[in-house]
Amino acid sequence: MPEGGRVAWHVITAELHTGMLTLAFASAVIRLIAGWFPNGHVVWRALVRLAGPTALLAAIAGLLSLGASIVTGFLYTWPAEVLLTSSVVLNKIALTAFSLTFWVAFVATRWIHGAGLWARPHLRWFYVALATGGFVTLMLVGSTGGHLAGKRSMLDSTLHYLGINTHLLFTLSRPAVYVVLAAVALALLSILTARAASGRSLRRSEAETR
Amino acid sequence: MAALAITALVVLVVAGGPVAAAPASPRLDGRIEDGEYTGHYQAQKIGMALHWTIEGEYITLALRTPAQGWLAVGWDPTGPIMEGEDILIGYIRGKELFLQDYYANTSVTHANDVSLGGRDDVLEASGSEDATGTIIEFRRRLDTGDRFDRPLGPGAHTVQLAYAPTDDFVTYHGDKRTVVKIDFQAGGAVETGLFARPRAVDAGRNPFAAWLLTVIAGVSLIGGLTAAYLLWPRRERNHA
Numbered sequence: 001m002p003e004g005g006r007v008a009w010h011v012i013t014a015e016l017h018t019g020m021l022t023l024a025f026a027s028a029v030i031r032l033i034a035g036w037f038p039n040g041h042v043v044w045r046a047l048v049r050l051a052g053p054t055a056l057l058a059a060i061a062g063l064l065s066l067g068a069s070i071v072t073g074f075l076y077t078w079p080a081e082v083l084l085t086s087s088v089v090l091n092k093i094a095l096t097a098f099s100l101t102f103w104v105a106f107v108a109t110r111w112i113h114g115a116g117l118w119a120r121p122h123l124r125w126f127y128v129a130l131a132t133g134g135f136v137t138l139m140l141v142g143s144t145g146g147h148l149a150g151k152r153s154m155l156d157s158t159l160h161y162l163g164i165n166t167h168l169l170f171t172l173s174r175p176a177v178y179v180v181l182a183a184v185a186l187a188l189l190s191i192l193t194a195r196a197a198s199g200r201s202l203r204r205s206e207a208e209t210r
Numbered sequence: 211m212a213a214l215a216i217t218a219l220v221v222l223v224v225a226g227g228p229v230a231a232a233p234a235s236p237r238l239d240g241r242i243e244d245g246e247y248t249g250h251y252q253a254q255k256i257g258m259a260l261h262w263t264i265e266g267e268y269i270t271l272a273l274r275t276p277a278q279g280w281l282a283v284g285w286d287p288t289g290p291i292m293e294g295e296d297i298l299i300g301y302i303r304g305k306e307l308f309l310q311d312y313y314a315n316t317s318v319t320h321a322n323d324v325s326l327g328g329r330d331d332v333l334e335a336s337g338s339e340d341a342t343g344t345i346i347e348f349r350r351r352l353d354t355g356d357r358f359d360r361p362l363g364p365g366a367h368t369v370q371l372a373y374a375p376t377d378d379f380v381t382y383h384g385d386k387r388t389v390v391k392i393d394f395q396a397g398g399a400v401e402t403g404l405f406a407r408p409r410a411v412d413a414g415r416n417p418f419a420a421w422l423l424t425v426i427a428g429v430s431l432i433g434g435l436t437a438a439y440l441l442w443p444r445r446e447r448n449h450a
Contacts, residue, residue, distance in 0.1 A: 007382075078318055078382065084418070085291070085317070086291070086316065086317045086318045087316075087317070088316045088317070088318070088319075089318065090418075090421050093425070094421065094424060094425045094428065097425050097428065097429055098425075098428050098429065098432060101428075101429045101432040101433050102432055104433075105432060105433060105436035108436070108440075109436065109440060112440060126439055130436065133432065148316070148318065148319055169417055169421060170421075170424065171417065171420040171421050171423075171424045172420075172423070172424045172427055174420070174423065176427070177423040177424065177426070177427040180427040180430065180431055181426070181427060181430055184430045184431055184434030184435070184438075185434075187434060187435075187438045188434055188437060188438055188441075191438050191441050191442060191443070192441065194443050195441055195443045198443040199443075
């Protein structure tokens with residue numbers, strides 16, 4: 001039972017980030033499918049033209065309000081002793097962390113590659129995949145939030161059909177965690193090594209050309 | 211002469227004269243009179259009182275708080291915290307009593323029994339509110355048979371009492387909450403501290419560490435795969 005009055009701040013920020021990030025996801029999808037329908041009604045063409053910048057701006061605004069939502073969630077809902085001992089709340093925090101990571105990656109990808117990423121087939125699919133991951137985890141965050149507010153969620157029947165009980169704490173086994181962390185570290189190390197080798201050979205070939 | 215004596219006896223009984231030895235049933239009138247209920251517990255720390263009377267298969271409960279807002283009684287959570295608890299929560303707005311039968315569907319939330327597919331098992335209720343506080347009285351069966359209710363059988367029950375100064379079903383009670391063991395049939399109450407059950411989540415010996423590692427693994431996987439894709443040298447060459 002969250003504290004009245006101040007909990008409204010969490011509700012407002014949660015609605016804000018949900019709306020913004022949903023807009024970002026929808027804009028990214030529109031921009032992606034625009035590749036198959038380049039010509040169309042003037043409204044469609046205007047929509048496609050605005051979809052790219054809208055996706056970025058909405059994602060940034062959504063990330064900022066998601067940060068605010070995390071702060072208000074910690075400060076104005078339940079006491080820390082409840083937040084850190086409830087399996088539903090811990091699941092919600094974990095899903096929020098995953099969503100946050102997807103959306104940071106989404107913005108970072110756009111920042112690194114610029115608007116030109118829409119011209120690169122693999123990269124634009126990757127970009128929309130990040131938005132999809134962020135949106136799906138965001139939906140699960142909203143669903144667990146619905147449970148915490150004492151309501152049901154529209155996703156309940158789907159989750160129960162899949163055998164997922166959101167009331168139980170979701171954890172990976174220690175070996176699984178170590179395998180994931182080792183695999184990620186190894187992949188990054190390999191790519192950095194390959195990148196360094198590639199850079200050296202590029203510089204060598206440039207020197208030979210000169 | 212005998213008929214006159216019998217008539218006089220009947221008049222005495224009906225008038226509640228010297229023959230009436232057993233305490234009368236509590237009257238659900240929004241007031242708690244001295245001796246109206248057979249059992250009583252006063253939560254000193256939060257200033258809330260619970261009264262009860264068992265009659266056959268029914269129990270009448272009365273709650274009194276020093277605030278003008280919601281008040282609640284719940285019993286027998288399976289834990290952690292209040293999960294699985296049978297809760298009756300109510301408030302008075304204007305002259306109208308809002309009382310509902312709830313069930314703690316998670317450790318920190320509760321939902322109306324009806325919304326979960328159960329029943330509202332309050333048979334009769336009344337309440338009053340003034341500047342000194344709020345009183346709510348209600349009657350229900352000891353065992354309602356509803357899967358979202360907990361039967362009040364013999365023995366000690368873990369009872370949670372709470373209230374808040376607002377007229378709704380959701381405002382956090384803050385420190386206005388206490389937990390007590392009460393044997394409604396035999397009487398007697400013992401304070402048990404704020405938590406009825408250990409608050410550990412059910413995932414091995416150190417669930418918090420396991421959860422934290424899972425979060426770190428998930429975030430590393432998403433961030434790591436993104437970084438790996440963006441740093442992939444072959445792609446960079448192709449598009450340079």
